[in-house]
Amino acid sequence: MKVALLSDCYLPRLGGIEVQTHDLAAQLVALGHEVEVFTATPGADSEMHGAVTVVDGIPVHRLAVRMPWELPVNPTAPRELRRRLVAGGFDVAHVQTGVVSPFAWDCTRMTVGLGLPTAMTWHCMLGPTTGLFKAARFVRRWADRGVAMSAVSEVAAEPLRRVVGAAGEVTVLPNGIDVSRWRPARTGAGPAMESGPSTTAHPERPRTDERPLRLVTAMRLAPRKRPTALVDLVRHAADLVRPGSLDLTILGEGPERRRVEAQVRAHGLDWVHLPGRAPRDELAARYAESDVYLSPTRLESFGIAALEARTAGLPVVGRHGSGVGEFVTDGVGGRIVGDDAEMALVIAELATNRGVVERMRAWNLEHPPSQDWPRVAALAAAEYDRARALARLRSARR
Numbered sequence: 001m002k003v004a005l006l007s008d009c010y011l012p013r014l015g016g017i018e019v020q021t022h023d024l025a026a027q028l029v030a031l032g033h034e035v036e037v038f039t040a041t042p043g044a045d046s047e048m049h050g051a052v053t054v055v056d057g058i059p060v061h062r063l064a065v066r067m068p069w070e071l072p073v074n075p076t077a078p079r080e081l082r083r084r085l086v087a088g089g090f091d092v093a094h095v096q097t098g099v100v101s102p103f104a105w106d107c108t109r110m111t112v113g114l115g116l117p118t119a120m121t122w123h124c125m126l127g128p129t130t131g132l133f134k135a136a137r138f139v140r141r142w143a144d145r146g147v148a149m150s151a152v153s154e155v156a157a158e159p160l161r162r163v164v165g166a167a168g169e170v171t172v173l174p175n176g177i178d179v180s181r182w183r184p185a186r187t188g189a190g191p192a193m194e195s196g197p198s199t200t201a202h203p204e205r206p207r208t209d210e211r212p213l214r215l216v217t218a219m220r221l222a223p224r225k226r227p228t229a230l231v232d233l234v235r236h237a238a239d240l241v242r243p244g245s246l247d248l249t250i251l252g253e254g255p256e257r258r259r260v261e262a263q264v265r266a267h268g269l270d271w272v273h274l275p276g277r278a279p280r281d282e283l284a285a286r287y288a289e290s291d292v293y294l295s296p297t298r299l300e301s302f303g304i305a306a307l308e309a310r311t312a313g314l315p316v317v318g319r320h321g322s323g324v325g326e327f328v329t330d331g332v333g334g335r336i337v338g339d340d341a342e343m344a345l346v347i348a349e350l351a352t353n354r355g356v357v358e359r360m361r362a363w364n365l366e367h368p369p370s371q372d373w374p375r376v377a378a379l380a381a382a383e384y385d386r387a388r389a390l391a392r393l394r395s396a397r398r
Contacts, residue, residue, distance in 0.1 A: 001384060002034040002089060004116075006107040007096040008072040010039035011055055014277075015220070016304055017096050017123050020175050024094075025058045027176070027377035036088065038081060040064045040072040040103035050080055063103075078106050085114060092117045092384040098124040105138075112145050117391040119383040121173050122151040125299040125322075126159040133163045143168030146390035148383050153323035156301040168390075173383055174326070175302045176376030179368050181280070182311035184288060212247035212271065213351040216290040216314070218283060218305040219297070221254030228256060230296045231263045231272060233340040237347035238271075245351045248294075249273045251286060287312040291357055292350055293334075295324050296343065302326075310334065311369055315360035317346055327371065333364045 005025055009018045018041075025035045037060040043053040048064035061084060063077040085093070093111040097104040097120060111118040120142065126133060133139055139160075143149050144167040151157035152175050161170045215234065219225040227250060238246045248269075250260065253276055264272045278286060283305075287293070293309035293316045300306075300322035307327050310316045316334035318324030330336040335350075337343045350357050 001091045001381075002036075003028055003384065004036055004038060004085060004088065004090045004093045004111075005096070006038045006093055006104060006111075008040050008098075008101045008103040010037055010041045010060060012044045013041050013072070016175070016302070017098065020123070020304070021096050022055065022058075023176065023178075023373065024377065024380060026056060027373050028380065029057065031377055031381065033381075036061065036090075038063060038084070038107065040074045040077065042070070050084075073102050075102075075106075077103060078110055081107060082110050082114065085110065085116060090116060092119065092387055094118075094380070094384065095120040097122055099126065099129055108142055108147065112142060112147060115391065115395070117148075117384070117387040118142075118146070119148040119150065119380075119387040121383075122149070122156060122160055123175075123301060125156055125301045126163065127299050130159040130162060139163050140165060140167045146387070146394040148387040148390055150383055152302040153326050155321060155323055155325070171383065171386075173379050174371045174376055175304050175307070176371055176373040177304065177308055177311065177369075179311055179372040182284060182287075182308045183368060184313060184365070212245055213292060213347070213354070213357070214290045215246060215248045215292050215294055215347065216251065216286060216309070217249075217294045217296075218251040218278065218286075218309075219254075221250070221252050221256040221260060223256060224297065224299065225254075225256075226296045226298070227252075227254075227260050228263060229340055230294060231260060231269070233296065233344045234272070234294070234347060235267060235269060236341075237344040237351070240344070240348035241351045244271075246347070247271045247273075249275065249286065249290070251275060251278045251283065253277045283308065284312065287314055290314060291354075291361075292317060292347070294343070294347075295319065295322070296340070297322060300324060307369060307371060310364050313361045313365045315350070315357055315364065317343055317350075319343075327369045333360055333367070 007021045011022050028035050042048045042064045043062050047053050047062045051062045053060050065074045093116050095104050095108050143164045150171045150173040151160050157170045221227045234248050287309050293314040295306045295318040302323035306316045306324050316328045320338050325336050328334040335346045
């Protein structure tokens with residue numbers, strides 16, 4: 001099958017959609033499919049205006065133009081996109097979209113107009129915009145015209161189903177990770193990653209109540225991710241336990257860095273660390289040195305970093321109504337809380353009861369998540385089959 005992956009954002013930009021689309025492309029190629037990517041993101045050397053770059057063996061059509069703040073927007077792209085899709089002989093298109101994805105929506109209008117079977121995955125929580133999408137009706141029209149709709153989690157799919165209504169089915173196509181990459185080695189110590197299954201026991205790391213509970217998170221320092229709220233709630237948790245009981249590392253960069261740094265200085269939080277963005281291999285090492293992962297985001301459609309941390313064994317503390325609850329069961333592999341105040345209380349409880357932390361960690365290590373790439377790639381291929389079947393059905397009705 002020849003697949004066109006279409007996304008506003010792609011590498012070298014770094015984010016959930018960008019990395020997921022890149023990894024999905026590689027997984028589809030490994031399954032024997034042919035894949036090309038279409039994006040409004042310039043290349044690493046500023047390639048744009050339709051230049052084709054090759055990223056890890058995948059052709060990437062850079063339908064980008066110079067825009068303020070490097071926004072992945074190109075209102076002139078549809079004509080050239082149409083020409084390339086027709087010339088490419090694609091069997092199916094897979095659109096990756098968020099709440100605001102003008103390039104992805106242009107792509108969908110184009111693929112639907114061409115009669116190209118189209119799958120569309122929503123990587124966002126519609127939240128307060130659900131009513132706007134329902135009133136605008138363009139998503140419902142796409143579903144009615146045969147677009148196979150999916151979302152990355154049940155909590156993201158539920159409002160999308162209200163938008164689509166009876167026009168079509170909304171399935172769940174979760175994000176994927178390489179589970180073996182994130183699971184700790186079963187022999188020895190440190191951050192080395194296992195290369196395959198083993199029957200030996202996971203190593204126990206020395207943990208005492210005398211040292212701080214090492215909290216970690218990996219996020220873009222942006223308002224939606226709530227890094228300042230995280231610092232506040234962990235500070236309140238620290239007030240509930242003895243001094244020196246907590247240590248927090250926030251991995252990532254973004255526009256909120258200065259505000260977070262100001263918080264840390266104002267309250268004298270020398271136990272809060274902001275080392276910046278960490279590549280995947282460094283993240284694995286950081287998780288191996290940590291005890292608990294925190295996910296304070298309310299509108300988290302999935303939570304890739306939280307899933308990676310849970311796979312590494314870390315108990316995850318996340319929010320009710322977020323995608324984290326789809327791979328973390330409250331009280332088993334972590335805690336799911338209702339608000340910031342409850343998150344602060346839970347952190348304080350874990351700091352004073354390390355046995356609970358160890359029990360959750362052991363459970364996570366013995367029960368790898370189901371969102372492994374082989375399964376997710378197979379689900380994606382099933383979505384393509386569904387899109388092709390919907391296209392045939394619509395054609396037969398004409």
